[in-house]
Amino acid sequence: MKIPPVKGTRDFYPADMAVRNFIVDGWKKVSLRNGFEEYDGPMFEYLKMFQIKSGDEIVEQLFSLTDRGGRDLALRPEITPTLARMVNQRINSLPKPIKWFSVPRLFRAERPQKGRLREFFQWNIDIIGIDAPLADAEVIFCTLDYLRKIGLTADDIVVKISSRKLLAVLLEMLGIPEFQFEDIYALLDKRAKLPDDTFKELLNEKIDDPDIAERIFQLMGIRDHNDLDKIVGKYLDGWKEQSMVQVLEELHFLFCYLDRMGVDKRFLEFDMGIVRGLAYYTGTVFEIHAKNSELRAICGGGRYDNLLRDFGGPSIPATGMGMGDCVLEILLEEKGLLKKQLPTRRLDYFIACVDENYKDATDATVSLTMKLRSAGFAANFSYKITKLGKQLKQASEQNARKCIIIGDEFKEHKLAVKDMTTGDQTLLDYDEFLSGLDTG
Amino acid sequence: MKIPPVKGTRDFYPADMAVRNFIVDGWKKVSLRNGFEEYDGPMFEYLKMFQIKSGDEIVEQLFSLTDRGGRDLALRPEITPTLARMVNQRINSLPKPIKWFSVPRLFRAERPQKGRLREFFQWNIDIIGIDAPLADAEVIFCTLDYLRKIGLTADDIVVKISSRKLLAVLLEMLGIPEFQFEDIYALLDKRAKLPDDTFKELLNEKIDDPDIAERIFQLMGIRDHNDLDKIVGKYLDGWKEQSMVQVLEELHFLFCYLDRMGVDKRFLEFDMGIVRGLAYYTGTVFEIHAKNSELRAICGGGRYDNLLRDFGGPSIPATGMGMGDCVLEILLEEKGLLKKQLPTRRLDYFIACVDENYKDATDATVSLTMKLRSAGFAANFSYKITKLGKQLKQASEQNARKCIIIGDEFKEHKLAVKDMTTGDQTLLDYDEFLSGLDTG
Numbered sequence: 001m002k003i004p005p006v007k008g009t010r011d012f013y014p015a016d017m018a019v020r021n022f023i024v025d026g027w028k029k030v031s032l033r034n035g036f037e038e039y040d041g042p043m044f045e046y047l048k049m050f051q052i053k054s055g056d057e058i059v060e061q062l063f064s065l066t067d068r069g070g071r072d073l074a075l076r077p078e079i080t081p082t083l084a085r086m087v088n089q090r091i092n093s094l095p096k097p098i099k100w101f102s103v104p105r106l107f108r109a110e111r112p113q114k115g116r117l118r119e120f121f122q123w124n125i126d127i128i129g130i131d132a133p134l135a136d137a138e139v140i141f142c143t144l145d146y147l148r149k150i151g152l153t154a155d156d157i158v159v160k161i162s163s164r165k166l167l168a169v170l171l172e173m174l175g176i177p178e179f180q181f182e183d184i185y186a187l188l189d190k191r192a193k194l195p196d197d198t199f200k201e202l203l204n205e206k207i208d209d210p211d212i213a214e215r216i217f218q219l220m221g222i223r224d225h226n227d228l229d230k231i232v233g234k235y236l237d238g239w240k241e242q243s244m245v246q247v248l249e250e251l252h253f254l255f256c257y258l259d260r261m262g263v264d265k266r267f268l269e270f271d272m273g274i275v276r277g278l279a280y281y282t283g284t285v286f287e288i289h290a291k292n293s294e295l296r297a298i299c300g301g302g303r304y305d306n307l308l309r310d311f312g313g314p315s316i317p318a319t320g321m322g323m324g325d326c327v328l329e330i331l332l333e334e335k336g337l338l339k340k341q342l343p344t345r346r347l348d349y350f351i352a353c354v355d356e357n358y359k360d361a362t363d364a365t366v367s368l369t370m371k372l373r374s375a376g377f378a379a380n381f382s383y384k385i386t387k388l389g390k391q392l393k394q395a396s397e398q399n400a401r402k403c404i405i406i407g408d409e410f411k412e413h414k415l416a417v418k419d420m421t422t423g424d425q426t427l428l429d430y431d432e433f434l435s436g437l438d439t440g
Numbered sequence: 441m442k443i444p445p446v447k448g449t450r451d452f453y454p455a456d457m458a459v460r461n462f463i464v465d466g467w468k469k470v471s472l473r474n475g476f477e478e479y480d481g482p483m484f485e486y487l488k489m490f491q492i493k494s495g496d497e498i499v500e501q502l503f504s505l506t507d508r509g510g511r512d513l514a515l516r517p518e519i520t521p522t523l524a525r526m527v528n529q530r531i532n533s534l535p536k537p538i539k540w541f542s543v544p545r546l547f548r549a550e551r552p553q554k555g556r557l558r559e560f561f562q563w564n565i566d567i568i569g570i571d572a573p574l575a576d577a578e579v580i581f582c583t584l585d586y587l588r589k590i591g592l593t594a595d596d597i598v599v600k601i602s603s604r605k606l607l608a609v610l611l612e613m614l615g616i617p618e619f620q621f622e623d624i625y626a627l628l629d630k631r632a633k634l635p636d637d638t639f640k641e642l643l644n645e646k647i648d649d650p651d652i653a654e655r656i657f658q659l660m661g662i663r664d665h666n667d668l669d670k671i672v673g674k675y676l677d678g679w680k681e682q683s684m685v686q687v688l689e690e691l692h693f694l695f696c697y698l699d700r701m702g703v704d705k706r707f708l709e710f711d712m713g714i715v716r717g718l719a720y721y722t723g724t725v726f727e728i729h730a731k732n733s734e735l736r737a738i739c740g741g742g743r744y745d746n747l748l749r750d751f752g753g754p755s756i757p758a759t760g761m762g763m764g765d766c767v768l769e770i771l772l773e774e775k776g777l778l779k780k781q782l783p784t785r786r787l788d789y790f791i792a793c794v795d796e797n798y799k800d801a802t803d804a805t806v807s808l809t810m811k812l813r814s815a816g817f818a819a820n821f822s823y824k825i826t827k828l829g830k831q832l833k834q835a836s837e838q839n840a841r842k843c844i845i846i847g848d849e850f851k852e853h854k855l856a857v858k859d860m861t862t863g864d865q866t867l868l869d870y871d872e873f874l875s876g877l878d879t880g
Contacts, residue, residue, distance in 0.1 A: 003488060003525060003751075005481070005485065005525065006485060006486060006507070006513060011529070012479055012480040017478045018478075021478070032785070033818040034819075035818070037454035037784040037785055038454060038457045038458075038784070039453055040457060042445060042449030042450065042451070043449075043559060046446060063513075075505070090453070097823055107483070130823050132823070145810075257806065260803050260810075261810040311443075312442030345477055346472070367701065370581055370701040374585060374702065377473060378473040378475070380474075381475075398475070
């Protein structure tokens with residue numbers, strides 16, 4: 001009986017697994033060097049938990065299941081609700097700030113498309129307990145630290161930064177009623193994908209006063225946060241009010257810190273079109289995009305100061321980032337930064353046996369291989385005793401540093417050890433080789 | 441709104457994650473040094489796929505879900521069906537033998553109990569394409585290689601080995617009809633948990649001839665495979681028939697190879713009570729148990745030569761092992777082999793800033809931390825500028841090797857670098873320290 005895999009899922013054959021490990025291990029390594037601690041939660045939670053942050057529409061995108069007790073559960077589509085639950089459970093005993101990362105496997109019951117699968121991995125970093133732009137800057141730094149490490153440059157990617165608080169203050173100052181905010185956010189979010197004319201048209205549909213619509217259009221064109229004061233001043237009455245001064249100051253601090261952190265200015269762009277779909281962002285928001293590309297955002301994040309409270313905990317500031325593996329992998333492939341053949345094995349030793357008639361030789365092959373493994377070395381042998389050339393090829397395919405040949409010389413208790421890089425071959429006494437292992 | 445986690449799942453706070461990583465990373469490391477390649481499959485498959493190997497009763501133990509298209513899916517309760525599917529999909533292009541490992545997260549919709557959760561991790565190793573006891577021996581060697589590496593000795597654990605083929609030949613020779621085999625397997629499987637009297641009673645219930653029941657009772661007492669010939673000869677007529685000779689030879693080879701592999705005899709025990717619940721084993725079967733313990737088996741495995749064929753592929757021999765994390769963790773804790781406080785962070789540098797009034801100092805702290813991270817070092821700093829003693833405590837809690845102190849001396853462009861192990865402190869020029877990093 002032959003059964004196919006489920007659409008939108010992936011089989012990770014060793015070569016695919018090597019790519020997944022390359023990405024995920026990189027996430028882990030950079031998180032650790034940036035001082036984050038790893039956590040994880042269950043793969044499923046109560047269905048209603050996912051509705052708190054994302055509303056009822058999320059249910060459509062969930063794989064839901066019930067347990068024997070008839071409880072409604074769902075596979076996690078994101079880990080932030082779990083993070084909020086876990087932090088709230090131990091809010092008093094956890095030392096602050098909480099700097100945590102996770103590389104969860106997540107699920108979305110969507111129609112699979114390019115860069116969006118039903119099952120994927122996502123890197124998450126979060127700093128909880130710090131209400132300062134320095135924490136937002138550290139999140140952005142850490143994200144870029146990873147992307148730079150794997151070879152992406154300011155020619156490849158750009159961090160688009162905005163502030164949800166700025167957007168709210170701005171719309172308020174322009175006299176737009178609050179019930180319209182979400183509707184307008186949704187339009188601004190599409191700005192990058194729309195031609196100027198279409199965008200203006202849609203703006204005018206939503207906003208009665210064409211003058212206000214034009215001001216929003218101009219403000220949306222700002223790309224340098226240093227122009228903010230001037231341009232905001234030009235298009236916004238009363239922009240020196242406390243709320244606006246504060247939000248501009250926060251943005252300035254954010255860019256200042258990024259500068260001090262050594263982030264090349266060419267990576268950074270101010271863009272009020274960055275809104276982020278989720279309702280829960282409260283301050284700085286950012287996305288990283290591939291330049292000159294049709295790809296979705298590589299990652300997104302920002303400040304979410306109300307989330308822990310919404311999950312029944314105290315009001316504690318938080319900021320974070322999430323990056324999936326699917327878009328990233330496509331980009332890395334496009335840029336030639338993914339080695340086509342990442343090794344699925346790396347051996348210290350391959351033990352070749354070339355004397356199949358001599359029983360002691362085959363025994364010695366097995367015995368020596370296991371001795372090497374027990375001593376901590378990666379070692380492998382061939383189940384089939386073939387010609388030396390074929391076994392050397394196997395050794396090379398398995399990325400062995402050295403190949404030990406057990407052949408005629410073994411009758412005199414000697415091993416030929418071949419360096420697979422240089423090709424040099426030396427004859428060593430079996431016992432001496434073994435006793436030298438610990439020091440090697 | 442406060443929502444609890446689902447029963448039978450686990451939250452992995454950083455300290456728990458450190459334990460999970462200790463176990464899972466160990467599995468990975470030992471698999472790689474034993475020459476296995478890593479693979480993984482999707483977290484869910486078509487429900488019917490899990491019925492092929494385990495029958496309809498598995499459905500009771502599955503978390504099932506449906507996708508938008510109404511297809512019946514299930515969270516994987518084991519990875520072997522996925523392995524069979526994946527291998528069959530590429531049977532012609534995969535080089536043989538296939539030596540693969542995986543550390544999948546698995547799910548069972550059971551009532552949670554000690555050592556059995558609804559969500560757990562399982563180490564799987566499999567060798568596909570080799571029909572020889574050497575492969576079974578390698579699987580056992582690799583499993584023991586891990587258990588020995590984490591500190592378990594022959595005083596702690598025992599590998600109980602049997603053969604499903606032996607059991608089948610034996611029952612056949614005793615004249616027991618084949619339709620009774622499964623029923624008797626189920627009873628033999630419980631042997632270790634039953635007092636002699638109860639076991640005999642149950643045997644007699646199932647087997648009409650008390651003499652045959654007695655013979656089975658005696659055979660079940662064999663603990664040394666070297667006694668097999670004698671004892672089997674004593675209790676079994678016609679034991680020199682080809683089928684019995686062959687199965688005894690296979691067992692002898694298995695134990696011989698384990699000896700050549702350097703496995704201490706004290707680890708090994710022959711025990712026909714090892715049946716393994718699953719119907720799919722065809723030859724050697726084994727379980728590893730904690731000695732003098734009420735715990736379930738730590739792991740189990742064996743030869744399953746029909747599985748690929750049952751999944752619509754060709755008839756290819758295979759042998760493997762699966763080990764869950766829950767029983768293992770309990771045992772390691774009982775034996776004192778799990779460090780209570782595995783570090784959740786390890787830093788190369790903690791950067792302490794002790795001059796909060798001197799703005800350049802705080803800037804330098806951030807700047808230096810990020811420089812160190814970019815250069816590949818794990819570095820962290822404190823968001824709160826507290827007294828030096830408190831920051832040194834933080835450095836120590838975060839397992840920093842060195843603490844860099846930015847204080848008064850920084851006005852002369854100098855850093856104090858404290859070795860956290862020895863306590864030694866040296867004053868270094870900032871630029872010299874940075875330029876020395878690459879070589880350090």
